[in-house]
Amino acid sequence: MPIEFAKYQGLGNDFILIDNRHSSEPAITPEQAVDLCDRHFGIGADGVIFALPGQNDTDYTMRIFNSDGSEPEMCGNGIRCLAKFIADLEGSEAKTQYRIHTLAGVISPELRSDGQVKVDMGVPRLLAAEIPTTLAASDAKVIDVPIEVADKSWSVTCVSMGNPHCITFVEDVSAVALETIGPQFEHNQAFPQRTNTEFIQVIRSDYVKMRVWERGAGVTLACGTGACAAVVAGVLVGKCDRATAVELPGGVLEIEWAEISGRIYMTGPAQRVFTGCISD
Numbered sequence: 001m002p003i004e005f006a007k008y009q010g011l012g013n014d015f016i017l018i019d020n021r022h023s024s025e026p027a028i029t030p031e032q033a034v035d036l037c038d039r040h041f042g043i044g045a046d047g048v049i050f051a052l053p054g055q056n057d058t059d060y061t062m063r064i065f066n067s068d069g070s071e072p073e074m075c076g077n078g079i080r081c082l083a084k085f086i087a088d089l090e091g092s093e094a095k096t097q098y099r100i101h102t103l104a105g106v107i108s109p110e111l112r113s114d115g116q117v118k119v120d121m122g123v124p125r126l127l128a129a130e131i132p133t134t135l136a137a138s139d140a141k142v143i144d145v146p147i148e149v150a151d152k153s154w155s156v157t158c159v160s161m162g163n164p165h166c167i168t169f170v171e172d173v174s175a176v177a178l179e180t181i182g183p184q185f186e187h188n189q190a191f192p193q194r195t196n197t198e199f200i201q202v203i204r205s206d207y208v209k210m211r212v213w214e215r216g217a218g219v220t221l222a223c224g225t226g227a228c229a230a231v232v233a234g235v236l237v238g239k240c241d242r243a244t245a246v247e248l249p250g251g252v253l254e255i256e257w258a259e260i261s262g263r264i265y266m267t268g269p270a271q272r273v274f275t276g277c278i279s280d
Contacts, residue, residue: 002277002278002279003018003027003028003277003279004018004019004232004275004276004277004278005018005272005275005276005277005278005279006018006085006088006272006274006275007043007045007083007272007273007275007276008084008085008270008271008272008273008274009081009250009270009271009273010077010078010080010081010222010224010250010268010269010270010271011077011221011222011248011250011251011252011268011269012213012220012221012222012248012249012250012251013046013047013075013077013078013220013221013222013223013224013250014044014045014273015045015046015047015049015064015075015077015078015081016033016036016037016043016045016047016048016049017048017049017081017082017085018048018049018050018051018053019051019085019089020050020051020052021051021052021053021060021089023052023053024053024055024061025052025099025131025178026048026050026052026063026065027050028048028065028278030065030069030070030071031069032071033048033065033066033067033069033266034065034067034068036048036278037066037067038067039215043276043278045067046066046067046214046217046220047064047065047066047067047072047075047078047217048064048065049062049063049064049075049078049081049082049085050062050064051082051085051086053088053112053219054099054100054101055101056101056106057099058076058099058100058101058106059086059095059098059099059100060082060086060098060100060101061100061101061102062074062078062079062082062101062102062107063102063103064078066214066215066216066217067216067217067218068100068216068217069092069216070215070216071103072103072163072215072216073102073103073104073162073163074102074103074104074107074162074163074225075224075225076119076121076161076223076224076225076226076228076266077222077223077224077268077270078224079100079102079107079109079119079224080109080117080119080269080270081177081270082100082109082165082225082265083098083100083109083110083111083117083119084111084117084270084271084272085095085272086098087111088272094111094247096110096111096112097109097110102110102162103160103162104122104123104162104163105122106161106278107119107120107121107122108120112267115269116267116268116269117222117267117268117269117270118265118266118267119265119266119267120226120263120264120265121161121224121228121263121264121265121266122161122162122259122263122264123262123263123264124159124161124228124232124262124264125159125160125161125162125231126140126141126142126158126159126160126161126232126236127139127140127141127268128140128142128158130160131158131160131164131165131191131195132160132164132191132192132193133158133164133166133190133195134189134190134191135147135156135158135190135191141236141239142156142157142158143157143233143236144156144157144237145157145158146165147188147190149181149184149185149188150180150184151211154168155168156168156197157233157236157237158233159229159232159233160229161225161228161264162225163196163215163225164191164194164195164196164215164227165194165195165196165197165198165225165226165230166185166191166196166197166198167194167197167198167200167229167230167233167234168197168198168199168200169200169201169202169234169237169239170199170200170201172201173199173200173201173202173209173210173211174211176199176211176223178199178211178213178219179218179219181197181213182197182218182219183218185197185211185213185221186213186215194203194215194216195215195217196212196213196214196223196225196226196229197212197213198210198211198212198223198226198227198229198230198233199211199212200230200233201236202234202239202240203247203248205239205240205244206240206241206243206244206245207245207246207247208229208231208234208239208240208244208245208246208247209246210223210226210230210246210248211248211249212226212248214226221248221249221250222248222249222250222251222253222268223248224253224266224268227246227248227253227255227266228255228257228264228266230246230255231244231246231255231256231257231264232257232264235257242256242257242259243255243256243257243259244256244273251268251269252268253266253267253268254261254266254267255262255267256267
C-alpha cells in the first residue's frame with residue numbers, strides 16, 4: 001500500500017513524518033527507513049518519525065528511526081516537527097499543547113502563536129549509570145572528566161536527556177574535524193550505548209556556538225536534545241547561564257534550565273517542507 005508522508009525540518013534537522021495513528025507498530029521497517037533517508041537514492045532525511053496512537057493517557061506516541069536504522073530514545077528537533085505535523089493532521093481540531101509518549105518518557109510540546117514550538121524536555125539525568133558511561137562510578141556525575149579520543153585528551157561532561165550526550169568545550173568550534181573525531185567519540189568504549197557528542201564554543205555566558213555528531217545520524221545541522229544537554233553542561237562547569245541561546249549550523253535554539261523545577265525548556269522552529277507518497 002502507498003504510504004503518504006510529509007517532510008519537515010527544524011533548523012535544518014530534517015525528518016520524514018508518517019501518520020501512523022492506525023497502528024501501534026511503525027508502517028515501515030528500519031531497513032526501509034535507511035533507504036528513504038538516503039539523500040541520493042531516497043527522499044533524504046536525518047530520520048523517519050512515526051505519529052502512533054497515544055498510550056498511558058498521552059495524546060500520541062513518537063517513534064523514530066535514524067538514517068542508519070537505529071532507534072533513539074527521543075529527538076528534540078524531531079518532536080517539534082512531530083507537534084507541527086500532528087497539528088496539520090488535526091486541522092481545525094488541533095490543540096496548542098500535546099503530551100507525547102517517547103522512549104525517554106512523556107514530552108510536552110507547545111505550539112506558540114509566533115510559529116515557534118516550546119518543548120518541556122523534562123529533567124536532565126546526570127549520573128553515570130543514567131547516561132550511561134563508564135567515565136565515573138555509576139552513582140557519580142561526569143563533570144569535566146578527561147577522556148582520550150583521537151590521540152588527544154578531552155575534558156567532557158556527560159548528560160542524558162533520555163538519550164546520551166558527551167559535551168566538550170573548545171576554543172574554536174569551526175576547527176573541529178567533526179567527521180573524523182565524531183565517530184571516535186560515538187563508538188568509544190566508555191559509552192556502552194554509544195553517544196551523541198557536542199562541541200561547544202562559548203561566545204558569552206548566555207550565547208554559545210555548537211556543532212554536533214549525532215549517534216546514528218552523523219553530522220547534522222542541529223540537535224535539540226544536544227543543545228539542552230550543552231546548556232546543562234555549561235551551567236555545571238560554570239560557563240553558561242541557565243537561559244542560553246545555542247547557535248547551531250541550522251539556526252538558534254533558546255534553552256532554559258529552570259532552577260526551581262530543574263526542567264529543561266527548548267524553543268525553536270519547525271516547518272513543513274513538502275508532502276508526498278511512498279510507493280513500490
